[in-house]
Amino acid sequence: MTATAIDGNALARKLREGFAGRVAALAAAGHRPGLAVVLVGEDPASQVYVRNKVNACEAAGMLSERITLPADVAPAELLAKVRALNADERIHGILVQLPLPPHIDETAILDAIAPDKDVDGFHPENVGALVQGRARFIPCTPLGVIRMLEEAGVNPAGQEAVIVGRSNIVGKPMALLLIERNATVTVCHSRTRDLALHTRRADILVVAAGRPRMITGDMIKPGAVVIDVGINRGPDGKLCGDVDFESCRAVAALITPVPGGVGPMTITMLLENTIAAAERRAGRVS
Ligand code: NDP
Numbered sequence: 336m337t338a339t340a341i342d343g344n345a346l347a348r349k350l351r352e353g354f355a356g357r358v359a360a361l362a363a364a365g366h367r368p369g370l371a372v373v374l375v376g377e378d379p380a381s382q383v384y385v386r387n388k389v390n391a392c393e394a395a396g397m398l399s400e401r402i403t404l405p406a407d408v409a410p411a412e413l414l415a416k417v418r419a420l421n422a423d424e425r426i427h428g429i430l431v432q433l434p435l436p437p438h439i440d441e442t443a444i445l446d447a448i449a450p451d452k453d454v455d456g457f458h459p460e461n462v463g464a465l466v467q468g469r470a471r472f473i474p475c476t477p478l479g480v481i482r483m484l485e486e487a488g489v490n491p492a493g494q495e496a497v498i499v500g501r502s503n504i505v506g507k508p509m510a511l512l513l514i515e516r517n518a519t520v521t522v523c524h525s526r527t528r529d530l531a532l533h534t535r536r537a538d539i540l541v542v543a544a545g546r547p548r549m550i551t552g553d554m555i556k557p558g559a560v561v562i563d564v565g566i567n568r569g570p571d572g573k574l575c576g577d578v579d580f581e582s583c584r585a586v587a588a589l590i591t592p593v594p595g596g597v598g599p600m601t602i603t604m605l606l607e608n609t610i611a612a613a614e615r616r617a618g619r620v621s
Pocket of ligand 1: 476499501502503504506523524526527530544545546549564597598599601
């Protein structure tokens with residue numbers, strides 16, 4: 336079997352085209368969706384991510400504001416910036432690009448973002464709502480994975496879903512979303528005794544470990560759906576995922592490539608969350 340590759344770029348394009356009408360309607364009513372992206376320091380990867388987010392916003396007709404602060408910014412100054420954005424009527428979504436420099440308490444900053452502008456879905460209030468199955472903002476990467484599964488016609492109900500990675504950003508919310516969709520979910524991590532034992536049982540395998548090509552063809556079930564969240568830069572400077580694409584492609588039914596898989600969906604979901612935030616606010620004020 337040779338798996339069909341899910342084209343994340345094409346799907347992201349299609350979804351973004353669908354946003355145009357929503358953005359135009361909001362703009363016409365005086366509520367043009369606005370996203371603020373805060374970048375601290377000059378980490379090259381973070382700069383690329385922020386640039387991509389800002390460009391995507393602008394291409395969708397949304398307002399974007401990039402705030403760049405020096406790596407040695409005082410925590411109080413960053414906090415004050417976040418609070419100013421919380422109060423800024425033009426801004427519907429606030430994203431603080433991670434990681435932050437070590438002298439800044441990341442949790443304190445993320446907790447300071449107003450929950451109704453927390454388009455990354457990291458605020459404890461939004462995490463709690465997600466756990467209870469009444470989510471307001473769902474973290475963008477796992478939400479993007481769910482959209483990919485939907486578009487590919489994969490129904491998780493009753494399926495064995497295995498997730499490799501248990502981060503707050505990807506693994507944990509991914510597990511919650513799949514449980515909500517009636518999958519039987521196993522979450523693996525660095526202390527899992529026999530990883531392949533679990534991955535070989537997976538009808539749906541989501542890998543978010545940050546370990547280049549750690550999942551090989553012999554670790555997956557024939558006909559599985561394999562979603563590769565990992566983004567790693569190899570010694571040759573090229574991007575690769577956590578899944579060894581070639582060997583897994585020969586066994587799986589559906590597989591996402593890196594680049595061009597989950598990555599473009601993450602940014603698309605960020606736009607969607609920001610548009611939804613603007614629609615909610617517009618509903619409250621008009
Ligand atoms: P973290 O480093 O926060 O979490 C990695 C998780 O993988 C941890 O739970 C860790 O276990 C687990 N893990 C690490 N090594 C192994 C192993 N050998 N076997 C089993 N589990 C292991 O990473 P993130 O969740 O933030 O990101 C994961 C990957 O996804 C990265 O490559 C990142 O760049 C990428 N990413 C891609 C995005 C996209 O848009 N496509 C968005 C976000 C992330 P433990 O908890 O025990 O340490």
